[in-house]
Amino acid sequence: MRILIERLGLRTTGIILMVVAAALLVIALLVAWNAVARWQAIAALSGAQLARLGGDEQSARRDLREAGDDLPTLPTTVLPGVDLGDESAAGRLESLRARVPARDRHDVDTVLALHRALRGQDAGVEVAGSDATLLTAIRLTAKADAAPAKLTYDADLPPHVAILQAALQRQFRAAWVAGDGEAIRRSAGPLLLMAPTAPDAPRLRLILTALSPTVDASVLHAAGGAIGNLDERLALIRALLRLAPVKTHDQLISLIPPERQLPEEQEAALLGTSTPLDQQVQKVMASPTPAALRALLDRALQAGRTDLAKQVLAKLPADAQQPVLVQLATADGDLDTLIHLLGEQPELQLRISPVVVAGGHAAFHVATASGLVPRTGIQIRLAGKDVDPARLQRLASLVVVDLGATTGALEVRYGQKVVASAQVTP
Amino acid sequence: MEAFRQAAFYAIVVALVYGVLKLVQYLDIVHVPENYGDINGLEPYSSYRIDGGLPFTQLRAGDAICYRLGPETERAVQFGWIAALPGDDIAVSDGTLQVNGTPSPHSGKLPIPDCAALRIPAQHLYVLSDGHQADSVAHGLIPAIAVRGRLARLP
Numbered sequence: 001m002r003i004l005i006e007r008l009g010l011r012t013t014g015i016i017l018m019v020v021a022a023a024l025l026v027i028a029l030l031v032a033w034n035a036v037a038r039w040q041a042i043a044a045l046s047g048a049q050l051a052r053l054g055g056d057e058q059s060a061r062r063d064l065r066e067a068g069d070d071l072p073t074l075p076t077t078v079l080p081g082v083d084l085g086d087e088s089a090a091g092r093l094e095s096l097r098a099r100v101p102a103r104d105r106h107d108v109d110t111v112l113a114l115h116r117a118l119r120g121q122d123a124g125v126e127v128a129g130s131d132a133t134l135l136t137a138i139r140l141t142a143k144a145d146a147a148p149a150k151l152t153y154d155a156d157l158p159p160h161v162a163i164l165q166a167a168l169q170r171q172f173r174a175a176w177v178a179g180d181g182e183a184i185r186r187s188a189g190p191l192l193l194m195a196p197t198a199p200d201a202p203r204l205r206l207i208l209t210a211l212s213p214t215v216d217a218s219v220l221h222a223a224g225g226a227i228g229n230l231d232e233r234l235a236l237i238r239a240l241l242r243l244a245p246v247k248t249h250d251q252l253i254s255l256i257p258p259e260r261q262l263p264e265e266q267e268a269a270l271l272g273t274s275t276p277l278d279q280q281v282q283k284v285m286a287s288p289t290p291a292a293l294r295a296l297l298d299r300a301l302q303a304g305r306t307d308l309a310k311q312v313l314a315k316l317p318a319d320a321q322q323p324v325l326v327q328l329a330t331a332d333g334d335l336d337t338l339i340h341l342l343g344e345q346p347e348l349q350l351r352i353s354p355v356v357v358a359g360g361h362a363a364f365h366v367a368t369a370s371g372l373v374p375r376t377g378i379q380i381r382l383a384g385k386d387v388d389p390a391r392l393q394r395l396a397s398l399v400v401v402d403l404g405a406t407t408g409a410l411e412v413r414y415g416q417k418v419v420a421s422a423q424v425t426p
Numbered sequence: 427m428e429a430f431r432q433a434a435f436y437a438i439v440v441a442l443v444y445g446v447l448k449l450v451q452y453l454d455i456v457h458v459p460e461n462y463g464d465i466n467g468l469e470p471y472s473s474y475r476i477d478g479g480l481p482f483t484q485l486r487a488g489d490a491i492c493y494r495l496g497p498e499t500e501r502a503v504q505f506g507w508i509a510a511l512p513g514d515d516i517a518v519s520d521g522t523l524q525v526n527g528t529p530s531p532h533s534g535k536l537p538i539p540d541c542a543a544l545r546i547p548a549q550h551l552y553v554l555s556d557g558h559q560a561d562s563v564a565h566g567l568i569p570a571i572a573v574r575g576r577l578a579r580l581p
Contacts (some may be wrong), residue, residue, distance in 0.1 A: 047497060049571050054496025130545065153545045158512040161547040161567070189541025191550075193516060195566040196538075208539040219539070 041070035041077040048080065055197055073099050075107040084115050084166075114163055115342065118142065129157025134167040141170040148175040148183035165194060180213050181243045202226040203236055210244045210252060217251050224255035234260060250275070267292045281308050288315045297324055306331050333375030333412075350374070350414055355422035360403050362424045367397040377415060381410030382424070400426055429494045435447030439573040455574060456492050456503055465505050465558040476575030482549065487511055487525070490580040493553065495560055504560045505573070505580060507532045510552035517543040523554065530554060536563055 004013045048063035064081035067308065071077045078096055082089050093115060095110040110131055112125035117135040120142030127135060130153040137151055148171050159167075168187045175183030185208060192204040206223040209215060227233040237252050244252060253261065253269045261269060275283070277299060284292045293312050300309040300362060306328055313324050322341065327338040339348055347370035356365045367373050373396055380387045380399070383406050391402040401410065403426040412420040455473045462470045476492050485491065489508045496502040509523060509530045510516045517524045518541040523533040532544040546552055549570040555561040562568060 046571050049569050050494055050502075053494075053565060053569065053572055054502065056496070155513075158545060158548045161550055161569075164545065164547045185540075186542045189518070189539075190544035192538070193518070193541050193544045193562075193566070196563065197565060205539060208541065212540050223539070364475055 038074070040075065041067045044070065045077055045080060075100055075104045079107060079111050082111060082115075084111075084118060084162075090115055110160060110163070114138070114166060118166060129154040130159035131157070131163050134159050134163050137167050138163070138170050141174045145177065146170075146174045148178055148180055148187070150186065161194075165191070168194070179243060185211050203232075206233075206236060207240065208238045210248055213245070215248050215251060220248075221255065222250050230260070232256075263285075263289070263291065267295060274355065277303055277305060277308060279393045281311060285311065285315065290316070290320070294320075297327075301327055301331055304331070330372060333373050334377075334379050335372065335374040338372070348372070350419050352420040353411060355410060355420065355424065357403070357422075357424050357426075360426045362400055362401045362403055362422070364412070364420065365397045366399055366412070373397045374414075379413040381409075381411045381413065382406055456574065457552055458505070459503055464555040464559045464561070465580055466556045468505060472579050476577055478575035480576050482573065485511065485551070485576065487514070488531070488547040490577040491551075491553065492574045492577060493568055494574060495565060495572070503574070504555070505577070506553040506555040506561045508551050509533070509554045509562070509581065510546050512546050512548045514546045514548060514552075515543040516546065517541055525551075525552075532556070534558075538563065 001014075004016075008016070043069035044063045048060045048067065049167060051057075052060040053065060061081075064278065067077040068081040072094070076335050079321060082093065082101050088111070090099040093108060093112045097105060097112065109123075109125035110127055112127055113127045113131075113135050114125055118136040120139055122139070123132075123135055133152050133154065137149060140146060140149070151167055151171065172184065172187035172191060175187060188204045188207050191198075192201055192208065195201065202223070206220075206227060208225040209220050224233060224237070227236065234256060237255055241249055241252055250268060253265050254266060256269075258266070258269070280296060280299070284296050293316055297309050297312050297316075300306070300312060309324070309328055309331075313321060313328065316324065326338065326341055328334075329341065335348065335350075339345075342348065348368050350366060350368055357363075375394075378399075380392065380401060382401065382403070387401055391404070393400040393402075403424060405426060407425045408423070410422050410424045411418050454477075455475050458468055458470050458472045459472070460470050462468060474492070485508055487508050487510065491506060493503050493504055493506070495504055509532060510525045516524055516530075518536060518538045520540070521535040521538065523530040523536060534556070536558065546567070550567040551568060551570070551573070552562045553568050554563065558564055
């Protein structure tokens with residue numbers, strides 16, 4: 001100091017010291033201002049994340065904007081506010097990349113790579129770990145007809161949350177377009193776990209419930225009821241009917257209000273696959289439709305429930321009854337009715353095998369030419385008397401008569417006509 | 427002698443600063459909000475000391491933590507156990523949370539349909555509580571910034 005005063009004089013030294021002091025003060029103020037701005041930006045960023053977690057998206061966006069304004073060159077504050085759906089964001093990111101120190105460049109590169117991958121472009125920058133594989137998956141699903149694929153991860157470097165979410169959303173979209181139920185479950189589940197309060201969460205919940213191998217009806221109803229918009233709910237249920245297991249269809253259709261059901265849905269609702277046949281008949285009889293009646297008749301006949309089929313038949317229009325009556329008479333082995341309905345036909349002629357006597361029994365086969373085994377109208381007489389039904393056994397077309405000690409003529413009659421006779425001795 | 431005096435002076439200053447920092451950490455406590463009922467046995471208005479200065483990377487699965495769901499108000503303070511850390515795979519099968527293929531001890535029966543595996547992303551946690559009213563089952567992944575600190579234990 002003394003040297004300075006001796007060389008420059010007291011006045012000049014004083015001025016120099018004042019200038020230096022002023023410069024130091026300015027630097028100190030700048031450092032302090034930067035520290036305050038950094039603190040404000042970090043606080044705004046923290047507030048934004050907490051607001052988003054609390055479901056206040058509006059406040060979160062406002063805080064993110066504030067954080068970016070406070071420190072426009074710090075990636076930590078700028079990147080969360082970048083709108084990746086905006087085409088111009090690439091320019092902003094590249095500009096930011098040029099301004100940030102090398103140690104912060106990796107974060108900008110990751111977001112820039114995500115922005116490009118969402119548009120099907122190569123990353124163009126170096127990204128490591130799980131982010132790299134996920135960005136490749138995102139890029140491959142940029143096309144509308146891309147096939148879904150299983151996501152892979154790096155064991156040591158977990159993915160960035162924004163990249164993981166984008167990859168899962170892209171996989172879900174690809175799986176939905178492809179109608180691949182397994183791939184839909186593979187991406188919808190993680191998306192629901194990540195953000196159960198997101199606007200799409202109720203739809204994801206219904207999708208996962210409907211596509212589950214085991215579906216609880218009450219859980220499915222709760223999941224369906226959580227989608228408030230009826231049109232949205234109906235569209236999703238109808239889409240799920242193409243993807244869900246058949247056993248779930250009647251439960252899904254039951255989520256559609258009856259007044260909004262299409263004819264085929266009404267029919268399916270009445271004929272729920274998991275409902276017992278008797279209950280199906282009751283439901284259909286309460287509000288019969290021609291399609292449901294015909295479908296139910298087929299089911300009753302296939303199940304051998306001619307009693308139920310006759311109930312349903314009564315509700316059919318007269319012109320639709322004739323073919324069903326033939327089916328019913330055939331199922332019952334009612335030859336009389338068949339001849340009445342179809343007239344005398346060669347196929348309905350009775351054929352009887354020769355009577356065989358052995359061990360105190362007489363046996364023969366009886367059936368029509370078409371193979372129908374008549375269960376009514378056949379009368380068997382022995383020695384001029386009707387045979388007690390307790391002494392008759394029928395096994396399909398085989399008729400076995402217990403002769404006891406009776407000897408005489410065995411006659412087989414159909415109506416008034418004797419179609420076979422034989423002299424038998426026990 | 428003078429050098430020894432100076433060294434002793436600086437040692438005392440360092441010890442005092444360290445002591446003050448430790449005291450501040452010791453005084454870092456949270457209060458259980460009114461009407462809280464998400465952890466069985468955690469009484470409203472009771473206080474718990476938290477290890478607020480613990481780095482995120484030192485948290486472990488099973489740790490009891492305090493975190494915030496929303497702006498910094500006492501009402502937003504929540505408690506839970508860490509079920510999964512970054513890099514873990516979580517899935518739901520028959521209402522049970524599976525972490526890396528093993529049922530989570532705090533899972534219970536979750537109201538979530540079967541979900542395929544999710545890899546927990548960086549700087550995030552999956553947290554469980556008893557009532558699942560304010561944990562990850564209800565709110566999803568908890569970001570590191572929401573964690574206020576680790577508790578010695580929860581009831």
